[in-house]
Amino acid sequence: MNTVDWLIVLKGYMKGKSLWIGIFYCAAFFMYTLPSTAQQLAGTWIGVHTEWDIDDFCPLPTYLKLDADGSYTLGMADGSASPIQTTWAVQNDTVRLDTVHYAPGLVTAENGLLRIGKLYPMVFRQFTDIALDSALVHNQLVGRVWQSDSSTVALFADGRATIESRRTKQRTAHFWRLARFGMSVFLAIRGNQYNRDAGYKPLWQVIETKPNGFWVVGWTGRAVGTETFRFIRVITPADLAEPNTFQTCTNCFTRAFFAISPGRSARRYEMLQRLTKQEKPVFPGQSGLVRIAFVVNCRGESGHYELTGLDTDYCPKPFDTRVTDPLLTFCRNYVATDATLREPNRPGDRPDDVAITLTFRLIDGRVTDLLP
Amino acid sequence: MRTLLILLLLPLTALAQYGERYLESSAWLLAQNRATRFGFAYNTKREAARWDTITATGENYRFRALNHVWQYEYERAAEWFEKTTALFPEEHGAAGEFYLRFICDPIRALRHLDAFDARTPTFDDMVNHNPVSYLRGLTFRYLNDHQKAIEQFSKAIDPLVDKHGAEWVNYRHFISRAVSYLALNQPEKALADLDKANKNYGQSALVQYHRGRVLQQLGRVTEARTAFQDASFFFKAYRANHYEGTQEDEFNLLYEAQIDEALAALKKP
Numbered sequence: 001m002n003t004v005d006w007l008i009v010l011k012g013y014m015k016g017k018s019l020w021i022g023i024f025y026c027a028a029f030f031m032y033t034l035p036s037t038a039q040q041l042a043g044t045w046i047g048v049h050t051e052w053d054i055d056d057f058c059p060l061p062t063y064l065k066l067d068a069d070g071s072y073t074l075g076m077a078d079g080s081a082s083p084i085q086t087t088w089a090v091q092n093d094t095v096r097l098d099t100v101h102y103a104p105g106l107v108t109a110e111n112g113l114l115r116i117g118k119l120y121p122m123v124f125r126q127f128t129d130i131a132l133d134s135a136l137v138h139n140q141l142v143g144r145v146w147q148s149d150s151s152t153v154a155l156f157a158d159g160r161a162t163i164e165s166r167r168t169k170q171r172t173a174h175f176w177r178l179a180r181f182g183m184s185v186f187l188a189i190r191g192n193q194y195n196r197d198a199g200y201k202p203l204w205q206v207i208e209t210k211p212n213g214f215w216v217v218g219w220t221g222r223a224v225g226t227e228t229f230r231f232i233r234v235i236t237p238a239d240l241a242e243p244n245t246f247q248t249c250t251n252c253f254t255r256a257f258f259a260i261s262p263g264r265s266a267r268r269y270e271m272l273q274r275l276t277k278q279e280k281p282v283f284p285g286q287s288g289l290v291r292i293a294f295v296v297n298c299r300g301e302s303g304h305y306e307l308t309g310l311d312t313d314y315c316p317k318p319f320d321t322r323v324t325d326p327l328l329t330f331c332r333n334y335v336a337t338d339a340t341l342r343e344p345n346r347p348g349d350r351p352d353d354v355a356i357t358l359t360f361r362l363i364d365g366r367v368t369d370l371l372p
Numbered sequence: 373m374r375t376l377l378i379l380l381l382l383p384l385t386a387l388a389q390y391g392e393r394y395l396e397s398s399a400w401l402l403a404q405n406r407a408t409r410f411g412f413a414y415n416t417k418r419e420a421a422r423w424d425t426i427t428a429t430g431e432n433y434r435f436r437a438l439n440h441v442w443q444y445e446y447e448r449a450a451e452w453f454e455k456t457t458a459l460f461p462e463e464h465g466a467a468g469e470f471y472l473r474f475i476c477d478p479i480r481a482l483r484h485l486d487a488f489d490a491r492t493p494t495f496d497d498m499v500n501h502n503p504v505s506y507l508r509g510l511t512f513r514y515l516n517d518h519q520k521a522i523e524q525f526s527k528a529i530d531p532l533v534d535k536h537g538a539e540w541v542n543y544r545h546f547i548s549r550a551v552s553y554l555a556l557n558q559p560e561k562a563l564a565d566l567d568k569a570n571k572n573y574g575q576s577a578l579v580q581y582h583r584g585r586v587l588q589q590l591g592r593v594t595e596a597r598t599a600f601q602d603a604s605f606f607f608k609a610y611r612a613n614h615y616e617g618t619q620e621d622e623f624n625l626l627y628e629a630q631i632d633e634a635l636a637a638l639k640k641p
Contacts, residue, residue, distance in 0.1 A: 047398075050401065052416075053416045053417050053418050054416075054417045054418050054421060055417065060398070061394065062394075062395060062398045074395065074398065074399060074402070075395065076391045076394060076395050078391070079391075080390065080391025080392075080394070081391035081392040081394065081395040082392070083395075084395065084399060097402060098399075098402075100402060100403045100406050101406060102405075102406050103406075103408065106405070106406065106408070116402060116405050117402075117404070117405020117406070117407075118405070118408055119404060119405055119407055119408070120401060120404065120405060121405070122398075122401060122402065122405060196390070197390040199394075256415050256416045256443070259415065261444070262617075263617035264617050264618075264619045264622060264625055265616055265617035266616075266617075266627050266628060266629060268617075269625075269627040269629055269630070270629070273629075289446060291444060291446070293444070310446065310447050312479070314446060314447040314450040314451070315447070316447070357444040359444060359446065361476050361477075368476075369476040371444075371446070371474065371475060371476055372473075372474065
C-alpha cells in the first residue's frame, strides 16, 4: 500500500473531525511512515537551473511541491501559470513524479539541493518561507541601482531592468517584477531588450531589505547561496534601460542548441557561388581553414563574431586581414542579414536567435569550399 | 497607488500565456529526464565527456572525433581522427570518408583511404556503404584528376558488373563515373553509365540532371531539355519528402538553382 492509499484510509478515519487537526495528523503520520528517500524529497523546492551542458546552465523559474500526503505540484514561482497538480510516490527507491517513473539514483536530494535526471539535470533548492511585505520591498528596490560582487542591477520604475557585468562592463536589458510565493517575495528578472517573453534570469528570493542594501538567496553564478546587493544610487533620467552590447533575445542562449550550419542546402550553393564566381586576388601561403562563428538575434542584429584560422595541418594560423576581412564582411552583410535564417520551426512562432558557424577552405587566399 | 497596481497586475496578464508554455516545457523536460541516455544533441561538451567514459574502441573513438566535427572544432576532430587511426588502423577507411565528406580535405582523405586499402591489397574493402576504391575515385575527382578517378570508379564498378550484373551496382556509382567521363569530354561513355544508373533508379533528379548535361554536350538539345525538366520534377518530389538540405547523394551535390540555370541556358539562342 503506498502513501496515497494510506491517505484515503486516513481521510475516512478523520471524517467529521476538524480539517486542520486532520491535516496535522496526516502530515505527522506520513512524515513518520515515509521511506527515507521520500522524507528527503518531501517539501517545497525552488528551481535553480537546468544544466543544458557541462558549462551551460539555464535558469529554472519553476517550483516543485512534494507533500508528505503524496500530492505533487509543479508551478511557476512567479505565479505566471496555473500549477499542475497531481501525485508523487516512492517505491523501492523508484521515484514517481506525476506519471514519470525515475530509476533509482535519478532523483536525489542532498545538502538542500534536489537534482532530477542526468541527461539535462534540473536543480532545485530547498525553500524556506521568509515573510516580507512586497509593497515595502518594491518601494525600497524601485528606481535604484544596486551592486553585487559580480553585477550592477538597475531596477527602473517602468518595469525595465538592466544587468551589467562588473568584469566585462557588458550591460543587457530585461524586465523585472516582484512575485509572491507563500509569504516570500521573489525578484523575477526576465525578457530581453524588446519584450518580456524571453526566458528568465536566475530567480532571487529576497530575504532582507535595508535602505543601504538588500539580500537574496538563489544562484550567485557560482553556487546556490546568499548574494548581497549594495545601494549605489538613485536612477536618473540619464540612465538608459538599454543594452550597451549585442544581446541575444533569449536569456538561455547556448550555441549548441541554437546552432545552424549551411549543411548541403541551397543556401550553401548560393554562398559558394557568391564567394567563388568573381576572380579573387591570390595570396600565396594563405591556405587552410578560416572559421567564423557569430550569432544573429531574433531581430536580425548580429554579434559575438569569432574568427579562427587553421593551416592545412589544422594548427592555429593567423591569416592576412586582406583575406579574412572580406570573409567577415560577407558574414556581416550577406549571411547575417538573411531573415530566413531566423524563421521559426513552427508557423506563428516568434523568430529565434541563431548561432552560425561558417568554415571556409582556402587555397592561396581563395575560397575553394565551404564546409557543410 | 493606481499606477503601482497597474504595474504589478499588467505584466501578470501578459505573462500568463508565456508562463503556461514555460511550465509545459518544464514538465516535458522532467519527463525527458527519466532517461539515462537520450542522445539528440551530439554536438555538446557533455556528449564529448560521455564518449571519454566509454570503453576505448575504434567506433567510440570515431564518434568522439565526429563530436568535434559537429561542434565545428575541425582542429580537434583532425587530432581525434589521427589518434583513432593510430590506435585502430581499421578506422582508416571511415576517417578517410569523413575527411572528404565533412572537412573537404582530399589530401588527408586520400592518405587514410590508401592506408586502409593497403591493409588488404588484393581485396576492395568496404567503407560503410562503399568500396574503398569508389571513395578514392571521389577523392581524385575532388582533386580534378578525372583519369585517376575513372580508374578507381571502374575498380569498384566493373568486377561487380562482371560477377552479378549492372543491376547490382549502386546507381550513384555510375553517376560519379559519368561525371568524370563528362569532364574528360567522353559524353558517350557518360551517357552509357547514366542509362545504367537510370535503370537501377528511375526517379533520380541527379541522373536526369547529368543526362541533360551529357545530351547538351552531344547537341541533342530537345532531349537535354526533357532531361532537365525531369530533373526538376524529381528534385521537387524528393524535396517534398526530405528535410531542407538533404541531398540525394552527399558526394554528388545537386541544387535546384543548378537545374534552373541549365534550363535557362538552353533557352538562350
